[in-house]
Amino acid sequence: MINLTNAFPRYESDEIVWRAVSSKESETPMTDESFNILIGGEAGQGLATIGHILSKILVRAGYSIVSSQTYESRIRGGHNTFAVRFSPGAVHAPTEAIDILVALNEETVSLHEESLSLQGVVVVNQSEREGNSPHIAVPMKDLADGRHINSVALGVVGAIVGLEEDLARGVLKDYLDGAAEEVVKSNVKSLREGYRWLSEQSRTLPRVPGPSDRERRLTLNGNEAIALGALAAGLKFYSFYPMSPSTSIAVALIHHAQAMNLVVEQAEDEIAALNMAIGAAFAGAPSMVATSGGGFALMNEAVSLAAAAEIPVVIVVAQRAGPATGLPTRTAQGDLEFVLHSGHGEFPRALLTPGTVEECFHLTRKAFEMAQAYHGPVFLLTDQFLADSYHDVPRFGLDDVPTVRTCAESEGEPGESGEAFLSYKVTENGVSPRLLPGLTSRCSAGYSSEQLVVGDSHEHSEDGQITEDLSVRKVMVEKRLRKTEVLKERIVPPQRGGDDNAEVLLVCWGSTKGAVAEAASVLSGNGRSAAWMHFPQVWPMNPAKIRKQLEAAKNVVCVEENATGQFARLLRRETGFHIEDRVLRYDGLPVTPECIVRELAENGKG
């Protein structure tokens, strides 16, 4: 279908230093083949379960995958979908055309049959209305003995795609680990029935590209990757208040809490969640919280506290469609400016915006490093699409990146025994030496065990005492702001790819990376020359370097999942470069390569 060979090349230029944060494509060469399965039905029919299992089977079989989920803010009923696109080569984005539509209910057929590809087919329960499209009517209820219809569907799909039944059964069993034996048995039987039934049919099936042969990979969604990245960074304390689409980070961490000696606590509200994390971080535990827009709104005051008291803390904001309650389960990039300016008063901060599941892992690690280096809040901005999207991810090497020092050490000179420790010592780069209360000598050689540590929210003197001395105020404002440089030294630079001297440069940030890169590739395939530029970090930035890149491009288009073009505004503010052309999507769904290409064509840019 689409040639993605050039989607993630190393960008060779000293302007934008390229560092690989995604390595999917470097291990698996791209091909132009991909295949897309969409499972649709009601909440409660277990479609996310089989979607997840199918994703894992595909990855184990040797495919690259990208899944995407849509669901409503309810527990049963409504209309949900789980789409998995897979390919022997690397895929990075969801796509619109459906090759197999698995319809667990009638509504799914009518809602999605118009998206079927040329070879597309509907797999549907025999009892449902089957639509006008090519379809395979499966007697699912019978095959499942009225129980695990979803596992029957999984079996049928597995058989169509040509996935080995053993492999499928293995994944299913892993997934059901801990469930009652009877449940496992019944599911396995349903799966088998699905496989068996399909094998007995004689009809032409869609052509499915075969898998590639490669190293085992992980099947992770964005939230799981953040959880693992945090664990790899030395996370020791996590507090949260449930909020879609962030909650599954907590669920993953809780799952591993005992093994990893981690404290996870559900707070009474988001205000408490961040204040707890700040308390824990002050006491020495690398700490993180995650939430979404409304919950983050409540954390604003404590963001400012982390900055004033100079406490390292990582804050994940998984965006959903606002304002207010909005569409609680839909995706958006509407909170960039909100998070960038959150918290009253002025202070440095960093905002990381991973573009892929793999980047979720690496940038979470990076976030802890940054927070620890400059003593303040670091933000990770994701969204519902990325949070819930499964990718195949190469195994992570755990040796190359050092974990954050769990135990803080002074970066300055240890104080003389008798001297009082200065928690807010004014230093050249603004970062003060840091001790942990009660652990001074145990953590930091050279300090007396009786040293005292202060964290304070007022304007304070070096010893953390409240001050009304306005000359001290000035010094402290400048001390804090100097720490921006510490963050600037650590910037994760923008990445770019596509044609050199392209006619159109697509600029993006966060989770749209894969779709934008693929759109550029499609344009190139269509005879237009196109390139893309992705920001895995939107703050701080190096305006001069970015400006140069933007100025060199013939046409620049900014792609964002919001209605006002927030990142384009930020780029203009910082670089002076005004991107007038925008592709903006704000209906709660992620951009796809197709929709970007369509929009560009309509605007005469593609």
Next chain:
Amino acid sequence: MINLTNAFPRYESDEIVWRAVSSKESETPMTDESFNILIGGEAGQGLATIGHILSKILVRAGYSIVSSQTYESRIRGGHNTFAVRFSPGAVHAPTEAIDILVALNEETVSLHEESLSLQGVVVVNQSEREGNSPHIAVPMKDLADGRHINSVALGVVGAIVGLEEDLARGVLKDYLDGAAEEVVKSNVKSLREGYRWLSEQSRTLPRVPGPSDRERRLTLNGNEAIALGALAAGLKFYSFYPMSPSTSIAVALIHHAQAMNLVVEQAEDEIAALNMAIGAAFAGAPSMVATSGGGFALMNEAVSLAAAAEIPVVIVVAQRAGPATGLPTRTAQGDLEFVLHSGHGEFPRALLTPGTVEECFHLTRKAFEMAQAYHGPVFLLTDQFLADSYHDVPRFGLDDVPTVRTCAESEGEPGESGEAFLSYKVTENGVSPRLLPGLTSRCSAGYSSEQLVVGDSHEHSEDGQITEDLSVRKVMVEKRLRKTEVLKERIVPPQRGGDDNAEVLLVCWGSTKGAVAEAASVLSGNGRSAAWMHFPQVWPMNPAKIRKQLEAAKNVVCVEENATGQFARLLRRETGFHIEDRVLRYDGLPVTPECIVRELAENGKG
């Protein structure tokens, strides 16, 4: 001293439509004479009391005044000041040189004597160390019978300035209205003793310019002006949680609540304060809240609610020095970007930034009009300096500006009796007709009394029902954003003054207006040509018009009370014009004409 004749001229140009929001100078011609009294002492010595009374006496006598207060975050002790600058012509800014330093304690002398003007003199209690400066040592304790030393000081100062004792006594008595008779008596006696004692001294006193003869004026500080503006706009509900420097708005409103049929409620926290105001506004009461940075941080989620549910509400943020607790009683302009981007998700809003006490009144009215016109939150951004600064203000005409309709009326067609009312009807300008729950027919002719009204925080269909229909989502996002135009029609445009084709244009927003205008005037007096441009509203703006103005200027300098130049950044984002030169003050004190001129000279711009 400084020629301010040109400080607030009408700016004749169709680029920036000039509308008077301050009229002080149009009634009183400027002179080059001003006189500055600074009263210093501990919290608890009653210096703010006599400062306020002195301000009022001066205004009643016919002077124009600007006072400014500094105080610490404590109830007794520390070092506080109350400065009053006055002139027969209009004054707009505090100044640094002190003509009379009233020292209620020794520390005041040592801290401030170096700021004495050439003719400056210290008025000090005999028992205190008197310093090396010219001073008048008053036996205050004796004269006050050990009680109201501050009133003695007031008497002495009144006598030096040449204010009639009758007038002074009258204001003092008004002030003490309601106090025990004995207290009034003793204060009046102390005042008299002050006057008497000074009249018996024979020494040269500083030359004080005489008052001008004009209509009676009000003596108001920024917070009082906001309270009165809100009352004039039809405020019916005010909820708050105490927080400096916003609390005196509540105090003023409570004072008049009974007379004006107003509900004022102290909330359990700031979250409740704004949610209550939203509830009251939904039920039909024009509503307002006020707070400062940290409290506003907690209101963020409800800001987004007001936007989603489309509820008119006015939110005052009186800025103080952050981050976190910071300097709770000091001034700053550090929350512009924070307020501009507050609340998750995307929606229109307006940000008004009064430059004078008079503008506080008018822009508060304007804020209610705007909120009511577009159904959403409108912000008033002030700061500690302006909140606490007394100005003489011409009487307000209450007829010219219509009060906000207390009772909402439909702007669309009344629905047929049987038809359900659509609270979120999609209209051309995005504003839906509005009914009040339970008051439909009583408020809005043509509606049945049984019509129902919905306010909702989700994405909703026109009837306010929760929707998961993503095409409706898109329509509703656009509907809300279209309301930006309704705000744009109501923009309070920037004002400018000073020399035409000036070498340097000083750009500012909010409370620095007076100081900046005077600085421009000083520069002009020094042979440089200078102009100023003040933004009483920073959002939304008309980028094209502003850009033209900025481009026409030879040198542009942005003056702000923050460390990062937030408004300059915003201007660049919106207009593309990059103001590189900045005068930034961030030590917790307001800019003065002197400090601006000094900074400009250091940067080679003045």
Next chain:
Amino acid sequence: MTSIEDYGSFKTAWCPGCGNFAILKTVKKALVALDLRPHQVLFVAGIGQAAKAPHYLKANLFNGLHGRALPVATGARLANPELKIIVQSGDGCTYGEGGNHLLAAIRRNVDVTLLVHNNHVYALTKGQASPTSTRDDGFVKKAQPEGAFSGHFNPVEAAIALGAGFVARGFTGEVDHLSELIQKAVAYSGFALVDILQPCVSFNEVDIFQWYKERCYLISSEHDVTDRAAALELAGQWGERIPLGIFRRIERPSFEDRFHCLNNGPLALQTVEKLKLEGIMKLYE
């Protein structure tokens, strides 16, 4: 006369078998029994499965933020004392995120009826422990794999101790009784809490309908609702026996009475008196 049809009927987003259906129906019944017309009532809701309830009947509605229904209701009530205000939300919303507003609402005693759909779980976010989840019955969730660590919040007991004037507990398995409770709560002048035991068939495998059915009993008519100690003792009962009914009901000074202007009816209908305002302006001369 109001009929149940006046309150309409809607498709819901709830799971089949959920206790919310019984509450929805009972609320409608109670309003009809009180002969309240839909436009006389304002529902205020937070966010959660419970909080969707007022979308499923016809009446005025403000559906705000998770945890913040009570302050909105307070503001609306202080702006228009003619409205009958009913807050409907879940246990997480009311006793979790919104705890501080519950404390304040009880202290204020503003005339609002609070109906809490207490399913002992955060349902809409897929089953985390709420403050009312009980530790001892082994409430085990994905987010609390070893059970809820924190102590159990007993809302009835807490409300009585904090001084609430009307405190009751209902159960979705006793709808007629529940309807009576709601009617009395709405009729009560002041803040009234009705905590409603609501089984959640999707996320609460412990406190299921049958579990409640076996334990719940109606408070005897002997119980003196003005006797605080007795009410507290009764409220302390949980587990083997769960009392239903009105625990406490006393007269308390009305909050609204303290605002003189509310005697003149809705604030929206009161005009700004310019003469008075001019008088006020004079004070600043």
Next chain:
Amino acid sequence: MTSIEDYGSFKTAWCPGCGNFAILKTVKKALVALDLRPHQVLFVAGIGQAAKAPHYLKANLFNGLHGRALPVATGARLANPELKIIVQSGDGCTYGEGGNHLLAAIRRNVDVTLLVHNNHVYALTKGQASPTSTRDDGFVKKAQPEGAFSGHFNPVEAAIALGAGFVARGFTGEVDHLSELIQKAVAYSGFALVDILQPCVSFNEVDIFQWYKERCYLISSEHDVTDRAAALELAGQWGERIPLGIFRRIERPSFEDRFHCLNNGPLALQTVEKLKLEGIMKLYE
């Protein structure tokens, strides 16, 4: 051995005659009596006059936001169970802005001692009513010219009803008694509340030292601190007679025990086990 000098002495920003001085001194005395070294203790404070207290002694200190001391303390305690954590703040901070965290702290029963300087007023913001301001004694402030409208929050009663394991009341006029209370609270394993009656000479003309002095009495040694009903009844006393002492003290399951890793001491000293992490990674293959 620790001496009072180890805790240093500082200039304060308080008014002469303020009850805070007695509390400050007593806290130091109690810590000396417990033989705790300054570095073993972490004070956590909110914002207000009271919340400045820990700045005026030498110890570890985290001074955070108004109303948010308890969650910070909880986080710190869960990160380092070796720290003795004392929260000090005002009535407005703790029972007003921070109400929801008080509810949660009581439910959690984390090992933190909460000392509330209860002056019945928002002092630092110049005298508005706080939740503990009493309506009946005509508490009249600029912000409440007709007195506080809302009901009086009785923290001792509320804490007992909500299930707190250690609840006491002290008074700045009984410093030796107060010192004992603080010692017992700090020694108690679990959440301990000591509400301290503190006259504010600047903003509270009603509940002055003498007013308290005439009313306060020490709870008799007969009082059974494990008898909840008795504790509640005693806590209900206010006005003519004000009981001081320990109202309630029971054993409750410790919150920290539920986190296995806390048995290994401070989290900061525990290293990340890469092998285990690799095992976890495998689960996702």
